[in-house]
Structures are given as C-alpha cells and as structure tokens.
Amino acid sequence: MARFTPKIRAMARQSLVDRDVEFIEGYRVKEVTTGRITLDSGESHDVDLIFLALGVKPSAIFASSGLAMGPDGGLLVNRFLQCPAYPELFGGGDCISFAEHPLDKVGVYAVRENPILFQNLMAALENQALMPFDPGGNYLLIFNLGEGMGIFKKSWLTFGGRTAFTIKDWIDRRFMKKFQAMEK
Ligand SMILES: Cc1cc2nc3c(=O)[nH]c(=O)nc-3n(C[C@H](O)[C@H](O)[C@H](O)COP(=O)(O)OP(=O)(O)OC[C@H]3O[C@@H](n4cnc5c(N)ncnc54)[C@H](O)[C@@H]3O)c2cc1C
Structure with missing residues (x-):
C-alpha cells in the first residue's frame, strides 16, 4: 500500500x-x-x-530476449504501444512499460489499451497510420475489503464503507455482463 495516501492505508x-x-x-x-x-x-x-502479495512484475521473458525494457522490467513500448526496435511487436496490459510515463498495473489500462492495440495491429498489417494511446486521466479505484465493504478513491475523493463496495460491485457486474452476453 506504499503508493497510497495515509488515509487509504489507515482504512485498509x-x-x-x-x-x-x-x-x-x-x-x-x-x-x-x-x-x-x-x-x-x-x-x-x-x-x-x-x-x-508482492505486487505485479512483468515476465522475465523480456530480459532474456534482449528486448528493450522499462524500469519495471516490462516490454518498453512507445505511445503507439509498439516496441521501437521491432515495430512489428506491440504490447499492452501488465507486461508493458509505457515509455511516455509509468502506468499502474491495473485492468483499467489493459482495457483502455485493447482497442488501440487491435487498431494498431491491423493498421501495421495494412501499412496504415498508427493511433497513439491516451491513458486518460485519474482512474477510479475501489478496493474490495470483503464483507461488503470497500475503499473508494477518485482524484481527491476518498471514502470507505458499504457504499464504496456497492459501487464497485455494480461496475464489475455490469462489465462482466458484456462478456456473458457475447457467449450466448
Ligand atoms: C486478485 C486481483 C484483483 C484485481 N482486481 C482488479 C480490479 O478490480 N480492477 C482492475 O482494473 N484491475 C484489477 N486487477 C488487475 C488486473 O487483473 C490486471 O491489471 C489485468 O488482468 C492485466 O491484463 P493483462 O491482459 O495484461 O494480463 P492478464 O489478465 O494477467 O493475462 C495474461 C494472460 O497471459 C497468460 N500467460 C502468461 N504467461 C504466458 C506465456 N508464457 N505464454 C502464454 N500465455 C501466458 C496468462 O495465463 C494470462 O491468461 C486485479 C488483479 C488481481 C490479481
């Protein structure tokens, strides 16, 4: 919890x-x-x-392959989510190190990167222009503390309790429903 505010750490x-x-x-x-x-x-x-619970570390495969890595050992990618030395390689999610600025290892970024990754893979195959990835602003973070409780953090707003969990549960269930619908 080192990267969080004293208030969040105290609640956890x-x-x-x-x-x-x-x-x-x-x-x-x-x-x-x-x-x-x-x-x-x-x-x-x-x-x-x-x-x-030691945190997320990208696979050692990048170190052993000799590909350029960021400070966290992830595959270094430019703003097009592309490996600069090997432009045919693209990456997203927890395994990359975004050269523009470090990104937290959260699904929020993996999900935001997906459409850009898909777009750029297709564009690279068809010699079209690549689209830059914009990580967006501050993301909403809600910790699930169990027993129906949570900690909510968005920009300056932080609070704990049942409401925090209820919001997370609603967001997560709505997200998962999209994929359940796809399987039908
Ligand atoms: C308990 C938990 C709760 C979380 N809750 C949230 C949350 O509420 N909100 C949020 O935004 N983020 C959350 N995260 C973080 C989120 O899950 C990750 O940031 C996200 O899944 C990263 O997506 P990814 O596709 O990069 O990697 P992953 O989802 O980890 O997918 C990587 C895939 O690659 C496969 N793989 C690994 N090595 C190899 C290999 N050598 N060859 C072939 N396949 C391989 C793995 O089996 C896996 O299927 C949570 C993480 C954990 C662990």
Missing part, C-alpha cells in the same frame, strides 16, 4: 485489525518452509497459510 489497515490481523513490520522474509516463516531478524512464526 483498520479493516484487517478489526479482523484480528496482527502486523509485523520492518522486516523482510528470509525463509519460507512448510508451516513456518523466518524473518531476517531471525524471528520465526508458525503459519497455517501463506498468502504472498
């Missing part, structure tokens, strides 16, 4: 504290064995379940 933290989650901070995990984790302080803890 409280949601876990309310469910008796204990925080042990300031250490790195040194070793994971069955039923036990050991921290770099030497302290170890018995565990029932290990759930890793």
Whole structure:
C-alpha cells in the first residue's frame, strides 16, 4: 500500500485489525518452509497459510530476449504501444512499460489499451497510420475489503464503507455482463 495516501492505508489497515490481523513490520522474509516463516531478524512464526502479495512484475521473458525494457522490467513500448526496435511487436496490459510515463498495473489500462492495440495491429498489417494511446486521466479505484465493504478513491475523493463496495460491485457486474452476453 506504499503508493497510497495515509488515509487509504489507515482504512485498509483498520479493516484487517478489526479482523484480528496482527502486523509485523520492518522486516523482510528470509525463509519460507512448510508451516513456518523466518524473518531476517531471525524471528520465526508458525503459519497455517501463506498468502504472498508482492505486487505485479512483468515476465522475465523480456530480459532474456534482449528486448528493450522499462524500469519495471516490462516490454518498453512507445505511445503507439509498439516496441521501437521491432515495430512489428506491440504490447499492452501488465507486461508493458509505457515509455511516455509509468502506468499502474491495473485492468483499467489493459482495457483502455485493447482497442488501440487491435487498431494498431491491423493498421501495421495494412501499412496504415498508427493511433497513439491516451491513458486518460485519474482512474477510479475501489478496493474490495470483503464483507461488503470497500475503499473508494477518485482524484481527491476518498471514502470507505458499504457504499464504496456497492459501487464497485455494480461496475464489475455490469462489465462482466458484456462478456456473458457475447457467449450466448
Ligand atoms: C486478485 C486481483 C484483483 C484485481 N482486481 C482488479 C480490479 O478490480 N480492477 C482492475 O482494473 N484491475 C484489477 N486487477 C488487475 C488486473 O487483473 C490486471 O491489471 C489485468 O488482468 C492485466 O491484463 P493483462 O491482459 O495484461 O494480463 P492478464 O489478465 O494477467 O493475462 C495474461 C494472460 O497471459 C497468460 N500467460 C502468461 N504467461 C504466458 C506465456 N508464457 N505464454 C502464454 N500465455 C501466458 C496468462 O495465463 C494470462 O491468461 C486485479 C488483479 C488481481 C490479481
């Protein structure tokens, strides 16, 4: 949660504290064995379940292929979502590093990039002009905290609670319905 505001972090933290989650901070995990984790302080803890939440990293395939990468190890693409050194290669979603400015690894961008990606792949095949990708402004972010609760963030507006989750649920269900309709 490091990239979020103290208010958002506090709400997420409280949601876990309310469910008796204990925080042990300031250490790195040194070793994971069955039923036990050991921290770099030497302290170890018995565990029932290990759930890793380390963030998204693009595949190592780009590093081993010698293609140009961005700082996050993603395939470096220009504003046409195109690999500059190999113009026949295009990319979108979590695996790219957008040269213009870094983009969060969220589905919002993958979805916004899709039509441009399709358009540019077709244009490249037909020697037509490519269309630049515009990431758009601040996107709406809603965390699902479980038990019908959420955290809402859009530009300067942040709030937590049931309304936040209800909005997310409505948006997500409406989005998924599009694809259910396609399968009929
Ligand atoms: C639990 C969770 C909840 C999320 N909730 C949201 C949300 O509410 N809103 C939001 O905007 N974003 C959300 N995200 C982020 C969002 O899911 C991703 O940003 C989005 O799916 C990225 O799309 P993508 O097509 O780039 O990659 P993916 O959807 O990850 O698709 C990549 C595909 O490539 C396949 N693949 C991988 N390696 C290979 C290989 N070597 N060969 C062939 N195929 C391969 C994978 O199996 C996968 O099917 C969430 C992510 C997670 C994990």
